[in-house]
Amino acid sequence: MSALLEVRDLTVSFDTEDGVVHAVDGISYSVEPGKSLGIVGESGSGKTVGTLTIMGLTRSPNTTIGGEALFEGENLLTLDEERMREIRGNEIAMIFQDPLSSLHPYVTIGDQMVEAIRVHRNVSKKAAEDRSAELLGMVGIPDPRQRLSGHPYELSGGMRQRVMIAMALANDPRLLIADEPTTALDVTVQAQILELVASLQRETGTALVIITHDLGVVAEVADEVAVMYAGRIVERAPVDELFARPEHPYTWGLLDSIPRLDRPVSEGLTPIPGRPPSLIAPPPGCAFNPRCEFAMDECLSVIPPLEPSPASAGHLVACHLEPRKRERRR
Amino acid sequence: MSDPLVKVTDLQMYFPLTRGIIFQRQYGAVRAVDGISFEVAPGETLGIVGESGCGKSTTGRCLLRLLEPTGGSVEFDGVDVTHRDRRGLADLRRNAQMVFQDPYSSLNPRKTVGAIIAEPFVIHRMAREGDERKREVRELMDRVGLNPEHYNRYPHQFSGGQRQRIGIARAIALKPKLIVADEPVSALDVSIQAQIINLLEELRSELGLTLVVISHDLSVVRQMCDRIAVMYLGRIVESAAAQRVFDEPRHPYTGALLSAVPVPDPRIARAGEREVLSGDVPSPTAPPPGCRFHPRCPEAQARCATDEPQLRELDGGTLAACHFPLAPGAMAGDGVDTD
Numbered sequence: 001m002s003a004l005l006e007v008r009d010l011t012v013s014f015d016t017e018d019g020v021v022h023a024v025d026g027i028s029y030s031v032e033p034g035k036s037l038g039i040v041g042e043s044g045s046g047k048t049v050g051t052l053t054i055m056g057l058t059r060s061p062n063t064t065i066g067g068e069a070l071f072e073g074e075n076l077l078t079l080d081e082e083r084m085r086e087i088r089g090n091e092i093a094m095i096f097q098d099p100l101s102s103l104h105p106y107v108t109i110g111d112q113m114v115e116a117i118r119v120h121r122n123v124s125k126k127a128a129e130d131r132s133a134e135l136l137g138m139v140g141i142p143d144p145r146q147r148l149s150g151h152p153y154e155l156s157g158g159m160r161q162r163v164m165i166a167m168a169l170a171n172d173p174r175l176l177i178a179d180e181p182t183t184a185l186d187v188t189v190q191a192q193i194l195e196l197v198a199s200l201q202r203e204t205g206t207a208l209v210i211i212t213h214d215l216g217v218v219a220e221v222a223d224e225v226a227v228m229y230a231g232r233i234v235e236r237a238p239v240d241e242l243f244a245r246p247e248h249p250y251t252w253g254l255l256d257s258i259p260r261l262d263r264p265v266s267e268g269l270t271p272i273p274g275r276p277p278s279l280i281a282p283p284p285g286c287a288f289n290p291r292c293e294f295a296m297d298e299c300l301s302v303i304p305p306l307e308p309s310p311a312s313a314g315h316l317v318a319c320h321l322e323p324r325k326r327e328r329r330r
Numbered sequence: 331m332s333d334p335l336v337k338v339t340d341l342q343m344y345f346p347l348t349r350g351i352i353f354q355r356q357y358g359a360v361r362a363v364d365g366i367s368f369e370v371a372p373g374e375t376l377g378i379v380g381e382s383g384c385g386k387s388t389t390g391r392c393l394l395r396l397l398e399p400t401g402g403s404v405e406f407d408g409v410d411v412t413h414r415d416r417r418g419l420a421d422l423r424r425n426a427q428m429v430f431q432d433p434y435s436s437l438n439p440r441k442t443v444g445a446i447i448a449e450p451f452v453i454h455r456m457a458r459e460g461d462e463r464k465r466e467v468r469e470l471m472d473r474v475g476l477n478p479e480h481y482n483r484y485p486h487q488f489s490g491g492q493r494q495r496i497g498i499a500r501a502i503a504l505k506p507k508l509i510v511a512d513e514p515v516s517a518l519d520v521s522i523q524a525q526i527i528n529l530l531e532e533l534r535s536e537l538g539l540t541l542v543v544i545s546h547d548l549s550v551v552r553q554m555c556d557r558i559a560v561m562y563l564g565r566i567v568e569s570a571a572a573q574r575v576f577d578e579p580r581h582p583y584t585g586a587l588l589s590a591v592p593v594p595d596p597r598i599a600r601a602g603e604r605e606v607l608s609g610d611v612p613s614p615t616a617p618p619p620g621c622r623f624h625p626r627c628p629e630a631q632a633r634c635a636t637d638e639p640q641l642r643e644l645d646g647g648t649l650a651a652c653h654f655p656l657a658p659g660a661m662a663g664d665g666v667d668t669d
Binding site: 042187192195218253258259261268273 | 381382489491492519520521522523524525527528546547548549550552553572573576586587588589590591592593594595596597598599604606607608610611
């Protein structure tokens with residue numbers, strides 16, 4: 001199947017007073033129709049900037065963007081603003097982390113949804129309202145008709161996030177980008193939202209890119225996972241493969257450092273020492289080398305390319321370690 | 331068992347809701363904490379878990395008397411501190427400290443790290459000479475894994491994890507008996523969280539601290555605590571030894587909370603017969619009658635809507651406030667409720 005979105009060697013850097021920040025430093029991935037890709041990383045790994053750039057939301061005089069992001073053959077990075085507006089919210093929709101600050105506080109939910117629909121569709125206000133109510137019902141909001149005249153502050157965090165999802169789905173997007181969609185929510189509500197996203201994806205066949213720092217969320221919704229560190233993808237693999245046979249020391253570190261309910265407490269936690277590097281002056285060679293217990297001379301000078309692992313097909317790793325040494329974890 | 335270090339009896343904290351500017355009338359109250367009792371033994375780590383708005387942070391603040399409870403009592407080391415004035419609290423202030431969630435807003439940006447960590451000595455007139463104080467502060471910095479040479483730096487020059495270490499150094503400066511840590515790692519990156527969890531554990535065994543860890547994150551609490559209290563809408567719904575809570579949850583809310591945590595293993599995630607609760611946490615201004623959890627509870631029966639269950643001991647030593655507790659080992663049980 002051909003890819004719906006294909007990102008090739010995307011780079012994004014910002015010129016700031018302190019120097020040039022290399023937020024995204026050459027990442028490539030693709031998403032097929034109906035599939036979901038999880039992008040995992042810590043703050044500052046470039047996971048959000050990468051997708052914002054694809055949506056054309058980082059364009060400014062002090063931003064330098066390179067590479068390509070092909071969406072059904074069109075390069076999103078070079079499209080003019082007018083065409084970009086046609087795509088945004090229509091063919092590609094986005095859900096942000098914080099539903100309170102992404103909804104307009106003074107405008108009723110109905111008016112916001114109707115606007116989102118009528119920007120892209122030539123339909124009557126009445127028809128757009130009907131569609132809005134239908135969407136709110138679909139995402140599990142009780143009394144959708146009445147909710148249309150309510151304001152965002154009248155809703156709880158989980159309900160607001162449902163409104164965001166309903167709005168994102170309003171124009172049947174081909175691709176949905178969700179940036180930490182459940183981070184601001186309580187666990188029981190998070191579970192509701194994740195189930196909702198998964199079932200809507202099954203029904204509508206939308207492709208999904210989900211950005212999160214939570215490996216548990218990724219394990220639940222993604223088909224493929226890309227692990228980012230300091231602006232680069234360090235490992236990319238199908239979800240089962242990544243959790244069963246992670247090959248990059250950073251991925252091992254992440255998996256060992258999170259407290260997990262499915263492991264005995266006695267195993268303890270093994271933190272990754274140190275902290276993420278500066279993106280203005282990243283360490284030479286592999287950006288993870290100062291924190292990596294396996295770092296060799298080569299790691300200090302040569303940036304490892306993301307290459308297919310000989311161990312299994314479809315598994316890409318950027319590490320100088322010999323492939324057999326990368327089978328350390330099971 | 332030795333005497334408890336902290337004893338909370340029927341603690342109640344209502345925040346009044348008022349209307350009007352000049353003639354203020356009270357028309358209701360947020361019942362943030364509504365009658366909870368528990369004890370913390372010396373050297374023990376108690377975890378308080380729950381979702382936002384369940385009253386866990388308010389409980390922590392009442393323990394330290396940063397808030398004056400509207401009902402019930404808080405005893406610290408055998409002394410009732412519930413309604414003490416400033417002077418009467420001196421002992422509590424010295425012996426009980428807090429580690430805050432947000433290491434960005436809980437450090438004064440205009441003070442050097444050295445001055446921040448030395449502040450407790452100043453406040454409590456542990457007036458040591460300049461040099462001696464400086465040496466103590468450096469030792470504290472070293473103890474929590476900060477470079478003592480950074481004594482003169484300002485908070486903005488440190489990362490989130492390092493700032494949390496500064497907050498911890500400040501908290502242990504006076505060698506307190508009790509530390510209340512309110513969401514100590516939730517503002518930190520995942521790779522840094524484990525560092526702070528391990529540090530708190532080291533300090534606890536080294537300094538013989540008693541810890542109260544408040545968190546929404548069950549996996550964090552499980553890693554750190556001996557005993558866990560689960561809160562829902564201002565009430566404790568279940569309390570037991572940590573491992574027990576996770577192996578054999580007895581309150582349906584605890585069960586739902588556990589099954590809602592995403593597990594970083596795709597095989598388990600797919601196989602999981604997860605119990606997804608419907609709806610949201612109701613408002614603490616008007617909690618539902620009867621059992622507060624009954625509108626969302628998969629096990630609820632008629633009695634639950636009228637009769638509020640009290641915390642009672644079940645076989646195995648778990649305390650649960652439920653008329654129809656889950657059978658031991660009935661995790662991921664029937665009555666799955668999806669919306």
